[in-house]
Amino acid sequence: MRAEDRRELVLAEATRIFGSYGYVGATTHQVAEAAGVSQPYIVKMFGTKENLFLEVLGRALDCLMTAFRAEVADETSTQPLGARLGLAYVNLVSQTGMLLSLMHGFVLGADPCIGPVARAGFMTVYRFLREEGGFSPEESHAFLADGMLMNTMIGLRMTDDYGTDASVDELLTTTFPNKLELIRSKADPAPSGGATSPAAGAPADGTPDTA
Amino acid sequence: MRAEDRRELVLAEATRIFGSYGYVGATTHQVAEAAGVSQPYIVKMFGTKENLFLEVLGRALDCLMTAFRAEVADETSTQPLGARLGLAYVNLVSQTGMLLSLMHGFVLGADPCIGPVARAGFMTVYRFLREEGGFSPEESHAFLADGMLMNTMIGLRMTDDYGTDASVDELLTTTFPNKLELIRSKADPAPSGGATSPAAGAPADGTPDTA
DNA sequence: GTGCTTAGTTATCAACCGATCACTTAATGG
DNA sequence: CCATTAAGTGATCGGTTGATAACTAAGCAC
Numbered sequence: 001m002r003a004e005d006r007r008e009l010v011l012a013e014a015t016r017i018f019g020s021y022g023y024v025g026a027t028t029h030q031v032a033e034a035a036g037v038s039q040p041y042i043v044k045m046f047g048t049k050e051n052l053f054l055e056v057l058g059r060a061l062d063c064l065m066t067a068f069r070a071e072v073a074d075e076t077s078t079q080p081l082g083a084r085l086g087l088a089y090v091n092l093v094s095q096t097g098m099l100l101s102l103m104h105g106f107v108l109g110a111d112p113c114i115g116p117v118a119r120a121g122f123m124t125v126y127r128f129l130r131e132e133g134g135f136s137p138e139e140s141h142a143f144l145a146d147g148m149l150m151n152t153m154i155g156l157r158m159t160d161d162y163g164t165d166a167s168v169d170e171l172l173t174t175t176f177p178n179k180l181e182l183i184r185s186k187a188d189p190a191p192s193g194g195a196t197s198p199a200a201g202a203p204a205d206g207t208p209d210t211a
Numbered sequence: 212m213r214a215e216d217r218r219e220l221v222l223a224e225a226t227r228i229f230g231s232y233g234y235v236g237a238t239t240h241q242v243a244e245a246a247g248v249s250q251p252y253i254v255k256m257f258g259t260k261e262n263l264f265l266e267v268l269g270r271a272l273d274c275l276m277t278a279f280r281a282e283v284a285d286e287t288s289t290q291p292l293g294a295r296l297g298l299a300y301v302n303l304v305s306q307t308g309m310l311l312s313l314m315h316g317f318v319l320g321a322d323p324c325i326g327p328v329a330r331a332g333f334m335t336v337y338r339f340l341r342e343e344g345g346f347s348p349e350e351s352h353a354f355l356a357d358g359m360l361m362n363t364m365i366g367l368r369m370t371d372d373y374g375t376d377a378s379v380d381e382l383l384t385t386t387f388p389n390k391l392e393l394i395r396s397k398a399d400p401a402p403s404g405g406a407t408s409p410a411a412g413a414p415a416d417g418t419p420d421t422a
Numbered sequence: 423g424t425g426c427t428t429a430g431t432t433a434t435c436a437a438c439c440g441a442t443c444a445c446t447t448a449a450t451g452g
Numbered sequence: 453c454c455a456t457t458a459a460g461t462g463a464t465c466g467g468t469t470g471a472t473a474a475c476t477a478a479g480c481a482c
Contacts, residue, residue: 003429020321024236028470038431043471100318107314109368110231119367126382141360141385148359149352156330157320171337174352214459239440249461254441 007045010035015056019097022104023053023114054117057105060098061121065128067092072132081133082143089147090179093154094186103151149175159184218256221246226267230308233315234264234325265328268316271309272332276339278303283343292344293354300358301390304365305397314362360386370395 001009013034017026028049032039046052071077071084092098105118129140153159153175161168162184176183212220224245228237239260243250257263282288282295303309316329340351364370364386372379373395387394 001429006429022233022235022318024233027468029468037429039469040432040471040473041430044430049470103318106363107233107311107318107366109366109371115368115371119369119372122363122367122369123376123378123382127378130378130381137381137385141382142353142356145353145356145360148363149356152317152333152359155318155320156333157326158330158333160320160326161330165334167334167338167341170341170348171334171352174348212459217459238438240438248459250439251441251443251462252460255460260440 003045006035006037010037010042010045010052011056011059014052015060015095015101016097018053018056018104019100023108028052050113053101053105054114056101057114057117057121060102061124063095063098064089064092064102065124068125068128069132082135082139085129085133085143086146087179090150090176090182093179093183096186099151100155103155106151154183154187157187159187214256217246217248221248221253221256221263222267222270225263226271226306226312227308229264229267229315230311234319239263261324264312264316265325267312268325268328268332271313272335274306274309275300275303275313276335279336279339280343293346293350296340296344296354297357298390301361301387301393304390304394307397310362311366314366317362365394365398368398370398 010031014026014031017030017034020026021030028042029039031052032042035042042052043049046055067088068085071081071088074084077084089099102121105114106122109115109118126140126144129135129143130137133140135143153172158168158172159180162172162180163169172180172183221242225237225242228241228245231237232241239253240250242263243253246253253263254260257266278299279296282292282299285295288295300310313332316325317333319329320326337351337355340346340354341348344351346354364383369379369383370391373383373391374380383391383394
């Protein structure tokens with residue numbers, strides 16, 4: 001396979017793995033297995049695990065900004081931009097792991113290499129909202145806060161508990177007003193081995209991943 | 212030292228360490244060193260690293276709920292409850308690591324042991340807002356979203372960049388309307404070594420194979 | 423068919439991490 | 453004085469993990 005194609009495949013799988021297990025928790029071996037190559041080849045391609053993660057973060061941010069800019073450019077819609085951007089954000093959940101990888105980057109601010117990149121990435125989004133989106137500081141704040149709560153719900157796998165508790169349903173419904181079904185169907189089907197301890201893998205109740 | 216006192220000390224240090232490095236990234240050795248005991252003693256006290264983290268999460272949630280309930284019970288204030296709870300939340304930053312440890316728990320939803328606990332903890336806060344705080348679903352949503360953005364700013368160590376960029380200052384000012392100074396003064400003074408790889412410094416030249 | 427590049431592998435290492443076990447030290451109580 | 457218990461350590465081990473080095477196989481120009 002062409003190296004460049006292989007690289008894209010690896011990055012896609014790495015995004016999924018990092019999203020599920022976090023930067024520290026994910027292993028280059030897991031990525032290698034998912035991409036169908038040997039573990040040393042992953043290291044050879046990216047130099048270090050850290051570089052791989054940074055590239056995953058960069059890709060995720062690029063993808064996010066591309067989706068946002070498409071909404072700004074779209075002049076056919078009558079919806080307010082805020083709602084359209086929110087919808088675009090939620091739709092990114094279908095790219096499994098992307099938002100979660102970003103989220104994992106957001107808690108690594110203390111890391112001397114990842115921290116600055118994560119901060120810069122977040123500020124890229126903020127400046128986009130202010131400068132290209134025409135949002136006020138308060139509107140930007142509210143938009144980002146909403147997004148962070150969505151991320152938290154996804155990171156918590158709160159959708160796994162949907163239907164088991166009225167409060168959970170209420171919270172999820174207000175967090176994802178229109179797209180709850182999408183979230184539930186596209187949510188990670190629970191990593192096989194568990195995030196840290198390789199315990200049992202009972203398939204839980206049947207949530208067919210048919211989108 | 213009395214075992215119970217030692218235990219409290221260990222839990223306090225563990226909260227700091229887990230907040231800085233995350234669940235996977237933190238090591239029992241780091242906690243032991245910070246608490247001034249040997250690493251095997253940490254394991255002996257809590258059985259497993261996982262149990263230690265779960266106890267840290269439980270303590271953090273207890274502390275949060277105690278602070279919130281104190282605000283609800285306080286009838287001397289004329290401020291609206293939402294603002295008071297928000298202020299109480301920000302004040303918790305002074306207990307370094309507490310909010311960050313919670314945040315790290317919130318991205319471990321996929322973990323078969325930690326996930327359920329983290330979800331239950333989040334829902335405890337939600338139910339408190341709805342039932343004891345008298346918040347509507349929408350008010351609760353907005354409050355939690357605000358909190359998650361604050362957590363993200365803290366996790367990103369965005370305050371490290373305060374003063375270097377007008378956008379950063381604007382974002383931080385709208386996120387922490389009154390308490391920015393507190394946040395900045397109480398923020399973790401940046402962990403000594405690298406946050407994840409103790410090999411920080413010289414090597415890691417990470418040149419990805421100039422094939 | 424030889425030499426060169428591209429795309430990969432196998433084998434292995436040094437370091438680390440959580441956990442276990444045996445041992446020790448200090449106080450307490452009769 | 454001695455037994456018991458509480459508090460805690462040193463040594464060490466098995467399993468991982470990221471990274472390195474050496475090797476290989478396919479394609480291809482000439």
